[in-house]
Amino acid sequence: MRTGKPQLLFVHGIGGLRDEDADRRAWLEALAAGAREAQLADEISALTQGWLADVTFADYSGLFGRRGAQGGPAGELDEEEVPFLAELLDAMLEELAEQFPAETGPQDARVIRDARFQLDAAVEGRQAQGPGETGRRLVGVTTTMLRLPGLRQAAQWMNGRAVLLQLAQVGRYLERRGKKASLGAAVRARVLDGLDPERPLVVVSHSLGTVVAYEALHEYEGEVSLWVTLGSPLALGAVVLDRLVPSPARCPENVASWLNYWDRDDIVVGRPRLADWIRPSDSGVKAVTARVDSRGLWTHTATKYLEHGSVARPVIEALRP
Known part of the structure; x- marks a missing residue:
């Protein structure tokens, strides 16, 4: 003891x-x-x-402390972080879809479907897109997600880019290579x-x-x-x-x-x-x-x-x- x-x-x-x-x-x-x-x-x-x-x-x-790590609006994602972020957003949208089913909240479910469509398009087109384009599309996903309940007013001071850059810290911590x-x-x-x-x-x-x-x-x-x-x-x-x-x-x-x-x-x-x-x-x-x-x-x-x-x-x- x-x-x-x-x-x-x-x-x-x-x-x-x-x-x-x-x-x-x-x-x-x-x-x-x-x-x-x-x-x-x-x-x-x-x-x-x-x-x-x-x-x-x-x-x-x-x-x-490196460039973009603090989630500031002027930060940029490392291209190597994009695959992890796409996986993370996919998992988050899967969970949110179960929290906000269409039968209980059609408007919220529509927001999640919109974000899912954007994410799928970003992932499917990644090979054909230029450097940085997929990351910019993922910003669109998080911007859409900020329209969900409890988050709409937060968008007044927390934008999709800032959210994405902060989520990238999870991948940086978990990197083992x-x-x-x-x-x-x-x-x-x-x-x-x-x-x-x-x-x-x-x-x-x-x-x-x-x-x-x-x-x-x-x-x-x-x-x-x-x-x-x-x-x-x-x-x-x-x-x-x-x-x-x-x-x-x-x-x-x-x-x-x-x-x-x-x-x-x-x-x-x-x-x-x-x-x-x-x-x-x-x-x-x-x-x-x-x-x-x-x-x-x-x-x-x-x-x-x-x-x-x-x-x-x-x-x-x-x-x-």
């Missing part, structure tokens, strides 16, 4: 360059809001003042840096951060009392699941409890399949999935999830002495 002051580790996902201190504060404030909703107001000061746990925000965003494999190792080292295996650990990971945490926790030598995954693409079929290490995917042996949360309007996450597609650990631990419904713009943010009492409560309880 590990002893000592608990550690709380935040692992971020796709996006631009981070301000580690600002993001750590924002995640803590969102978790405090969730604690308030869960009627755990007495724990808020202990959480935000650092009495409850030593809190680390693992910022690896600077490792995606040659020199490119060093990026994933560097990201995991950044996440695990400074953790004390002799003390209890709670991990809250989001988006690409859930993929990073999956692999990092398999390398970690300490015990993890709770692992929380938010908006996770781990179960997005072969495009992510089959690229994980170790494979076939299974819950890390050092994880005592795994809670997974998803939002129906989250463009990056599909239906909750973690419990079915990722094997339990030898001790029987596997993902327990719950849905949350966030309000406002662009639900694919960690803070949107952490503001829910149902998410904050188990994190606070796992940190209590």
Whole structure:
């Protein structure tokens, strides 16, 4: 049994360059809001003042520092990234088609069909298109997807190109060939840096951060009392699941409890399949999935999830002495 002051580790996902201190504060404030909703107001000061746990925000965003990596509007895709992105968008559209069937939402289903048509045309014509043209067509796919519920207003500040460039970070992390494999190792080292295996650990990971945490926790030598995954693409079929290490995917042996949360309007996450597609650990631990419904713009943010009492409560309880 590990002893000592608990550690709380935040692992971020796709996006631009981070301000580690600002993001750590924002995640803590969102978790405090969730604690308030869960009627755990007495724990808020202990959480935000650092009495409850030593809190680390693992910022690896600077490792995606080459041209276009930050998802800025002027960025360009590497042509080598296009096949992965096409696979990822295909998996996302497959999931969205099941979330928004024609019989319950004909308008939404039509948006998904339009995006599917654009994607198929881009893939089929890739050989005949000039350099960069397929990537430009994939921007059209993500632009169309932003017309879906929960995303329409987000297009005011998040365009299709920015979304595509940020999704490309998933492929860059999962690349295992040659020199490119060093990026994933560097990201995991950044996440695990400074953790004390002799003390209890709670991990809250989001988006690409859930993929990073999956692999990092398999390398970690300490015990993890709770692992929380938010908006996770781990179960997005072969495009992510089959690229994980170790494979076939299974819950890390050092994880005592795994809670997974998803939002129906989250463009990056599909239906909750973690419990079915990722094997339990030898001790029987596997993902327990719950849905949350966030309000406002662009639900694919960690803070949107952490503001829910149902998410904050188990994190606070796992940190209590």
